[in-house]
Amino acid sequence: MSRPPSNEHGPIPVLRVEGLTVAYRRGDEWLAAVRDLSLALPAGQVCGLVGESGSGKTTLALAVMRYLPREGQVRAGSIEFAGRNLLALGRGQMRHLWGKEMALVPQDPLSSLNPSLRLGRQVADVLRYRGGLDARQARRRVLELFDSVHLDDPERVAGSYPHQVSGGMLQRVLIAMALSTEPQLLILDEPTTGLDVTTEAAILELLRELIRGRRTAVLYITHNLGVVAQISDRVVVLYAGEVFEDAPTAELFRQPLHPYTQGLLDSVPRLGQNKEQVQLRPIQGRIPELDALPRGCIFRPRCPLAIDVCLEQPPLYDAGPRREARCHRWDEIARQEVSARQPAAAPNEPPADAEGAERQQLVLQGRALAVHFPGRRSLADLLARRPRAGVKAVDGVDLSIRRGATLGLVGESGSGKTTLARAIGGLVERSGGSLEFREIPLPPGLRGRSDDVLCCLQIVFQNPEEALNPYLSVGETLRRPIMRLLDLSRPEADERVAALLQAVGLPAEMARRLPGQLSGGQKQRVAIARAFAPNPHLLIADEPVTSLDVSVQASILNLLVELQARQGNATLFISHDLAVVGYLADEVAVMYRGQFMETGPVEAVFRPPYHPYTEVLLSSVPIIGAEKQKMARAGAEERPEPPGELTGCPFHTRCPRFLGKICVEEVPPWRVDEESGKAAFCHIPLEELRAAQAHQAPLRPGGDAPPGGGEEGRR
Structure with missing residues (x-):
């Protein structure tokens, strides 16, 4: 909480921060990134820290750990850890605390692990240096720790290098x-951002289990409101370095008292919402620069409830038991006299020609698409003349996308989603199958494709940093494909650039800026503008909103809907966020191990009967406003796989509705529901799935099979 409570009747908090101001040097001036912040964190409590990028979340974490870079400095306030003043400790004294009594888990595990050392060795070094164990004790303890975080085959993981295991496994390590070393304080900085839903659910469940057993105080930093709703006891909302709201988790999500918190919640698509029912409401504007903070309330320029009194800086008001809000109108909001939460926006306009014959035109059709990568053969394989064991990244999928429609592609990491998209785009050559674009056969690679095809098929990648040339201005970035693919003159291209910037909601003067001068959301808007520059018939969007703030994400999703309605393009949208796909897509394909498990209209696929894999994915989604749910424990549910190529159903090693021998040995049939248009790749008839799923919450991996299940029930 922002004003630490008195400890007269209770233990001293593990972490107590009072009046903290942290600033960074820019030239001759200091710019405060965190201002007058206070909080107290007792043992066994999880405090969620949320806010847009630039709010000061990571700066606070680094200040608490005394990890601030050279240009950063604590300018005022105090930080106490277990009763000790951290700001009075020297570097040598802090080294005795780091990794032993306080620990930080960063967002990107690869940047925190030594790529040249095996994982077991890296953890053992910590145990020997911090815990005083000898080599044999450390080795044994490493295996115990890996088992405690539910890593399958701890021996194998301990002997692996970081690049040899998945992102979810690295996060567990x-x-x-x-x-x-049993720390008293654990700081988690976006530990599940970028992970798929089942891996995220497993990490969250693991953290809850470990925190319960150790009474560790946890500061959990994230921009994912669903995650913080599920794991936190309290939530602190930061904005441009100031605490805007602090409340118990359930109370904050039930009735947020600050317009900023309300805006964050309204920006998030919920499972069951669709673009045809509601339009997302992102927060207008952007977080202010530290050297240009507005007068009075720093949220005033973006706030729909701003009035004259907001020109005065608001204090942190006591808004009830264990609640605080930095808003002059918090009491009016509490009495529901005013609200920043507007009525649901009107549904989005349907795509152009939605009722015409063009709406039925197939833009893309693929049959039996396959992408196989050859594996390596060891010397033993060569001597034994064993065939090369390849990887079937995409294994015989059929898909079609019509004009003005969006096909959502979901699945865990490694399911083959991006490989399929790159094969369609010609960036990876397919191994088999046929692909038609506007009824014209497409060659496997880019070299054989005409300029017309290159013009009409565009891709938006997940990371705009990698897609934009840092040395080209925004205007030049947009102008080049226009002049190259549309054969326009320079003046005509400049007019088109101005129109594109307006279409994606960027000011015309942005054309003169370099990518390094843009925010993450602005860069993604430029990438989308470039993709739409040649008027594409098909847009492939590969995780375009992953890792973006919820408000920026909402604006990008609205932009994609708006541009599709205006131009009538087909879209292949890839994401591991099921709520985002459910909002944006018309149809969805659920992918696992290179194959489709379920396909159909999005509203049909996301309601029973589900394919068991779809059921697992939906069960793992953290839900805002719901009671804390037991999350999936991915990995522990895996059944041992037989050596060689997997047979039968691809999902049988993890299926919560596993039937036995038939699932292992026989390829499932496609079960088609003619009424809804959905189809599931499963041995269980849809009627039986519907009956099993009607009377219970969706199963999670490793759950019990439904009564009457088993091999005898099928054979």
Whole structure:
């Protein structure tokens, strides 16, 4: 909480921060990134820290850990850890605390692990240096820790290098390392951002389990409101370095008292919402620069409830038991006299020609698409003349996308989603199958494709940093494909650039800026503008909103809907966020191990009967406003796989409705529901799935099979 409570009747908090101001040097001046911040965190409590990028979340974490870079400095306030003044400790004294009594788990595990050392060795080094164990004790403890974080085959993981295991496994290794010395304080900085829903659910469930057993105080930093709703006891909302709201989690999500918190919640698509029913409401404007903070309330320029009194800086008001809000109108909001939460926006306009014959035109059709990568053969394989064991990244999928429609592609990391998209785009050559674009056969690679095809098929990648040339201005970035693919003159291209910037909601003067001068959301808007520059018939969007703030994400989703309505393009939208796909897509394909498990209209696929894999994915989605749910524990549910190529159903090693021998040995049939248009790749008839799923919450991996399940029920 922002004004630390008195500890007269209770233990001293593990972490107590009072009046903290942290600033960064820019030239001859200091710019405060965190201002007058206070909080107290007792043992066993999880405090969620949320806010847009630039709010000061990571700066606070680095200040608490005394990890601030050279240009950063604590300018005022105090930080106490277990009763000790951290700001009075020297570097040597802090080294005794780091990794032993306080630990930090960063967002990107690869940047925190040594790529040249095996994972077991890296954790063992921490145990020997911090815990005083000898080599044999450390080795044994590493295996115990890896088992405690539910890593399958701890021996194998301990002997692996970071690049040889998945992102979810690396995050578990970092958590094991952080908890290896039983720290009193654990700081988690976006530990699940970028992970798929089942891996995220497994990490969250693991953290809850470990925190319960150790009474560790946890500061959990994230921009994912669904995650913070599920794991936190309290939530602190930061904006441009100031605490805007502080409340118990359930109370904050039930009735937020600050317009900024309300805006964040309204920006998030919920499962069951669709673009045809509601339009997302992002917060207008952007977070202010530290050297240009507005007068009075710093949220005033973006706030729909701003009035004259907001020209005065608001204090942090006591808004009830264990609640605080930095808003002059918090009491009016509490009495529901005013609200920043507007009525649901009107549904989006349907795509152009939605009722005409063009709406039925197939833009893309693929049959039996396959992408196989050859594996490596060891010397033993060569001597034994064993065939090369390849990887079937995409294994015989059929898909079609019509004009003005969006096909959502969901699945865990490694399911083959991006490989399929790159094969359609010609960036990876397919191994088999046929692909038609506007009824014209497409060659496997880019070289054989005409300029017309290159013009009409465009891709938006997940990371705009990698897609934009840092040395080209925004105007030149947009102008080049226009002049190259549309054969326009320079003046005509300049007019088109201005129109594109207006279409994606960027001012005309942005054309003169370099990518390094733009925010993440602005860069993604430029990438989308470039993709729409040649008027594409098909847009492939590969995780375009992953890692963006919720408000920026909402504006990008609205932009994609608006541009599609205006131009009538087809879209292949890839994401591991099921709520985002459910909002944006018309149809959805659920992918696992290179194959489609379920396809159909999005509203049909996301309601029972589900394919068991779809059921697992939906069960793992953290839900805002719901009671804390037991999250999936991915990995622990895996059944041992037989050596060689997997047979039968691809999902049988994890299926919560596993039937036995038939799932292992026989390829499932496609079960088609003619009424809804959905189809599931499963041995269980849809009627039986519907009956099993009607009377219970969706199963999670490793759950019990439904009564009457088993091999005898099928054979």
